[in-house]
Amino acid sequence: MSMISFTEENYLKALLRISFDSGETGVGTNELALHLGVKPATANDMLKRLRDKALVDFEKYKKITLTREGKNIATEVIRKHRLWETFLYEKLEFSWDEVHDVAEQLEHIQSSKLIDKLEKFLDYPAFDPHGDPIPSKGGELTKQFRKTLLDIPVGQLCKMVAVKDNSSAFLQYVVKVGLGINNEIHVKSRQEFDALMVIEVNGVESSVSEKFAENIYVV
């Protein structure tokens, strides 16, 4: 029942996300610092504190991994984040691209009663508005295999179900292209040279880059 700060929670969450996304267990100091928008020196200091609290395993010049306890805390933060996103989207009529930044704040509210009641109020949702799975209480972060827009061959139809990048910047771009969750996407053509794709959404054609396409999850 040790006190855990907002900042510490953010470091743990970042470690879980990075290792989850990369598929590798160990995370590097620079990688972590970049993800959090701090300097490597700062991350290094914090990692020593987290090691003292037995939340990460970390030896000098080696990769960082979460301990069981660290992983539990990180998973709980992600669970809270996704439940709050769902609340903002479903109950408060936030748009799909606005929920993330507010949920970044709400995820740190400390009250297990609050999050249990919220989950019940939302009727135990399985996915957040970006299509990401919401871990169950005391559960694990699960990975479902996901196709991106990049995997869809020319001429085929697909449906957007989620995004990889949750930043406001990206999400607003997505909206600008006329794309939203559950929208049908028709892949019209693809340039061999730079993988630039032309897609059609609701009758409107747009060109999107490889970087864009790999951040859109589809079925």
Place this chain on the structure above:
Amino acid sequence: MSMISFTEENYLKALLRISFDSGETGVGTNELALHLGVKPATANDMLKRLRDKALVDFEKYKKITLTREGKNIATEVIRKHRLWETFLYEKLEFSWDEVHDVAEQLEHIQSSKLIDKLEKFLDYPAFDPHGDPIPSKGGELTKQFRKTLLDIPVGQLCKMVAVKDNSSAFLQYVVKVGLGINNEIHVKSRQEFDALMVIEVNGVESSVSEKFAENIYVV
């Protein structure tokens, strides 16, 4: 649009509450420190910082008052607090005595969009679960005149509408006596010597102290 921290918000809120409750404009350093659970030296340091930000007027050895801007911020924090309390009580089925502590955290979430949407979702409530008025957007903290249980003569009936002290400790005691918002209270007798009262709530009699009675608002 200067950055204002949780801590600063709490100091401003405390200043508004103390001056509001005491009816006097100026607040003392010790009084403020006591209310916030910090040492007077700490409060003094913070007051200098708040003065630098033009949020309080404060001269050495004089009483502290909020500036216009300081008062606006404090009122907004109280508005957020009371809206969140209403949400917790009405939507998440929190009991009346549990809402305060969680709202203490939620009141610091920075997003005017969030609070506007929340207010709409709750259908623009005028009072929180403790019967305190919720300031309107950009509005003032208003005081309605309030009778306490202490003002009720022996033999008379009254109805509880709010409490003065919002601490969990007090609220749990209130619940233990079988009292809740909108409950009818019958004042059965009062001791001259120490003002100890015997009251009846839902057919059950209890003895309550003067201190207890003056924290129960009634109509």
Place this chain on the structure above:
DNA sequence: TAAATTTGTTAGACTAGTCTAACTTTATTA
């Protein structure tokens, strides 16, 4: 009104979280 008490202030120290600049270790590549 002078002494005692209360109230408020200052100085110096500590922690968490951040930085820059310099340094060391590990990994890459010519």
Place this chain on the structure above:
DNA sequence: TAATAAAGTTAGACTAGTCTAACAAATTTA
């Protein structure tokens, strides 16, 4: 494999917010 580059660490400094201990001003009261 030796030089270069990338990744990671350390040392020292800064801010916000807190403390204790000592001191100063204002207020109360004998």
